Amino acid sequence: MDPAADAPRFSAPIAVQIVALLIGGLAVGQIVTLLIVLLAPPPRPPIYRMSEVAAVLDGQTVKPRDGRALVRTLQAEPPPAPRDHQPGFAEADRMTLVGLLGVSQDRVRLSFERPHPHIWWSPFLGDGGRRPPPPHWAGPPPHDSGGVIFGDFKAAEQLPTGDWAVVTSAPEPFPNPWQARVMVWCLVCLAVLGPAGYLFARRLVAPIGAFAQAADRLGRDPSAPLLALTGPAEIGVAARAFNDMQARLKLYIEDRTSMIAAISHDLRTPLTRIRFKMEAAPPALQRTIGSDLDQMEAMISAVLAFVHEASHTGDRAIVDLLSVLECVVDDARDAGADVELTTNGALAVDGDALALQRLFTNLVDNAVKYGRRARVELKSQCDAAVVEIADEGPGLAAAELERVFEPFYRAEPSRNPETGGIGLGLSVARSIARAHGGDVLLRRGLAGLTAVVRLPLADLRTSAA
């Protein structure tokens, strides 16, 4: 019983687990990125040979070997002066172009869209990593037709007509192959990390869900089993607090129940005394006080039965439910009630025959008391025996259908001063049904109320052995 007795096993606190999950996810992401950088082919800037640029400027159609298409346009104005970051390089390349075109220097212009990329990309170049020309390089080597431009550029030549032919590389498509590859990698990474992260997160919060369920169960039934002291440390602490609370709650209920039981119990002796003393009284007095005594005894019995049901489980056996119903119906009929029983035959349930008798007696008594008559029907549905007890009374409001199962609750206190009920009949019925793994519900029928009892059928094949 003592929750501290068996050593609780806690895993790391949720906070730590979340941090671990975060770090783990981040690490995996970083590793993937690193792999992309190290293993995947790096992005290459477009490479344009000077000869290609010169040919396009001349109006030929050339497909660059290592770059995007080149576009030639004609315009009247010269392109704006280059905002060149590294004038040395640009000037050297321009001179190469001048040499190739064979025109005067001032008719050729060249500018780069970005900082000159020679330095950054030359080590990766497959063609031997040509070093960029040094800044003081004055002109093109005489036979060098292999000068190259890396990256986007704008070259212009003034034609004999005075117009300027401007050649630019076609704008870079989005995504370029490298970008597309990185994006695919990212998506793959997301596709792998997402579900994995979800699974981990779910494992992380599973104890919280279980804890909430257990707490909910405790709310309904204070004698529910204690929470398991497992899971993350925070849950463990909360579970321990809950278990302590449950223990106190149980103790409180037990104290109160045993007090009610003790009072009810102790009332029996004085009641017996009154009974015997009454025998000497005049008959008229005997009758009136006798019925009061009956009522008191019925209340005491109801309380004690309720306490008994709440704290005991009777002898279990395979019981013929039909025989139980026959007893209840026959007893009610002998008492003058209008009760009928319809059935297809015997059904076996695993239970305490006397408790089941009390269950159905309470329901049939209620039906007769409030609904004039009771129609009892026994049938089987799937794995359950279903007993429906229909009456023809005024029924109950929808909101009352559940409340009437609460102990000591009476739907309409003024209605039944003579019945001796104290609002325990349905509570007892429900706790008996639940103790048998079934339940009792009230439903509004065609006329009046129908109590529906569902009890699991016993497996005769295994039990009879």
Added chain:
Amino acid sequence: MVRTDTASVAVEKPLVKARRVLIVDDDADLGRNIAAYLSRHGFSIEVAADGRTMDRALAAGSFEIIILDVMMPGEDGLSICRRLSAADAPAIIIMSAKGEDIDRIVGLELGADDYLPKPCNPRELLARIRAVLRRRELNRNQRPASSGAYRFAGYEFEPVLSRLRNRSGMTILLTRGERAILLALLDRPGQVLSREELSELTQSDYTDALDRAIDVQISRLRRKLGDSGEQEIIRTVRGLGYRFAALVTR
């Protein structure tokens, strides 16, 4: 008290001698009241407050029946019941505020002849005293009070637990009236019992059994036993009554 005039009412019964009843109850007021009531109905009463006083009373004279409380200071009722279960000991009716089935079963297993939960109706006590005494007389030469199970036609009936089980081990619940009739029949297999005799024998279970037609009880019992015809566990003897036809073993 008015004991004298009411006692004269009871004396109209042709009593040979007043039957002696010993009440053992630590509640002196209740004891006095029971004594007053029973003596009005022709019994001769003594009251003892505990086990020791009871022993002195038993030594001083013989009693036919003891009304025994369970919860008493000193020796409790169950322990008294256990040591008084000799064959020639007085009959015992336990009257206790502990009315659960398990208390009743324990009391009966320990040798009590009947178990009456408090609060009880005085008339019920009276009926039970008479029934126990009558049963004692009827059974004096027939059988020792035994709690063994009866077996018949594939059924098993345990009278103390009042549990009837069929061939497949399924428990069949009986009403008190059905139970009493079955027990009366099982005790006298093969013997024809008239409705009057059955009514007499089953009165011990103070219920409305008196008012209820024996025939109704028999037909319900037959229905529960699945006694449809060819098997005929309980046979109707026309004009005479009923006879338990199946073989009974204990």
